[in-house]
Amino acid sequence: MSALKIRMYGDPVLREKAAPIDAVTAELRELAAEMAETMYEHDGIGLAGNQVGIARRIFVMDASEEYAGSKRNGKRTAPEEPQYEVLLNPEIVEASDEDCEYSEGCLSIPGVEGKVFRPARIRVRWQDLDGAQHEEELDDLRARVFQHELDHLDGVLFVDRMAVPLRARLAGKLNALRQKTETAAG
Numbered sequence: 001m002s003a004l005k006i007r008m009y010g011d012p013v014l015r016e017k018a019a020p021i022d023a024v025t026a027e028l029r030e031l032a033a034e035m036a037e038t039m040y041e042h043d044g045i046g047l048a049g050n051q052v053g054i055a056r057r058i059f060v061m062d063a064s065e066e067y068a069g070s071k072r073n074g075k076r077t078a079p080e081e082p083q084y085e086v087l088l089n090p091e092i093v094e095a096s097d098e099d100c101e102y103s104e105g106c107l108s109i110p111g112v113e114g115k116v117f118r119p120a121r122i123r124v125r126w127q128d129l130d131g132a133q134h135e136e137e138l139d140d141l142r143a144r145v146f147q148h149e150l151d152h153l154d155g156v157l158f159v160d161r162m163a164v165p166l167r168a169r170l171a172g173k174l175n176a177l178r179q180k181t182e183t184a185a186g
Contacts, residue, residue, distance in 0.1 A: 003038040004052040009109045009157070009174060010181030016055040018048075018153040021088045024131050028058070032086040032129060035060045039084070043076050044107045046145040048152035051108050057089045059149035063141040090126040090150055093135065095119035102144055104158045112173055114162045118147045 007013055021028065031054065039047040039060055045068045046061035062068060062084040067076060100120040105113040121139045124146055128134060138146055148158055159167060159174065 003041045004034050006038065006042060006047075006051055006107050007053050008177060008181045008184075009112075010178030011053075011108075011185070013050050013053050013055055014108055014152070014157060015155040016050060017155050018050055018055045018057045020057050021127070024088070024127075024129055028088075029129055032058065032060060036062075036082060036084045036086075039107075040078050040082065042107050045076075045141075046149045047107065048149045050152050050155070057153050058086065059090065059153065060084050060086050061142075061145045061149060063145045068141055086129050087126040087146075087149075088128065090124060090146065090153070092122050092147070092150065093125050094123040096121040104144070104148060106148070106158055108152075109157065109159060109174070109177065112159065112170055112177075114159065114166050114170065116158050116161045118144060118161070122147065 031049075035047050035049075035052060035058070038052060039045070039062070045063055046059060048059040049056045062079070062082065064079070064083045067079045067083065096119045098120045099117045101115050101117050103113050104116045120143070121137060122143050123135065123137050125133065125135045151158065151161070159170065162170075
C-alpha cells in the first residue's frame with residue numbers, strides 16, 4: 001500500500017461537493033486503508049476524500065486519546081494498533097445551540113491555524129465499510145473532527161469558518177499557498 005497525495009489549498013477538488021457512496025467495494029476498502037495510512041503519515045487526525053482528489057463522501061478519522069492526544073514536540077506517536085474510523089455518507093442530524101471555540105489546522109492548508117466556532121455536540125449518522133448504518137451523539141474532539149471533515153465533503157474549508165479579521169490576517173499566507181498549488185499544477 002502507498003500513501004496518497006494530499007491536495008493543497010487552491011486545488012479545485014477541495015471546493016467540490018462530494019458525491020455519495022453507492023456501494024462498498026474492494027476498491028473502496030483499499031481507498032479507506034490508503035487514506036488512513038496517509039493521515040497517519042502526515043500526522044493528521046482526519047482526512048476526507050476531497051483531500052486526496054476523490055470527491056466521494058468518505059472520510060477517515062482517529063480522534064482517540066491514544067493517538068490524537070499523543071502529540072509531543074509537534075508530532076503524534078503513530079498507534080501500534082490503528083483505531084481509525086471510516087465514515088461513509090456522513091451527515092449531521094442535529095446540532096447543539098452551544099458553540100465551542102478551537103484552533104483548527106488542516107493537512108491541505110499547511111502552516112495555517114485559526115480559531116473556529118462549531119457546535120459543541122452533534123448527533124450524526126453514517127455508514128461503515130460493512131454497510132451498517134450508525135447514529136451517535138458526538139462531543140469534544142470527535143465532534144470537532146467530524147464537522148471539519150464533513151465540511152471538506154461539502155467543499156468548505158476551515159478558513160471559511162474563521163472570523164473575517166483573522167481570515168484577513170491570513171490572506172497573504174493563503175494566497176501564497178494557492179499560487180504554489182497553481183504553479184505546481186502547471
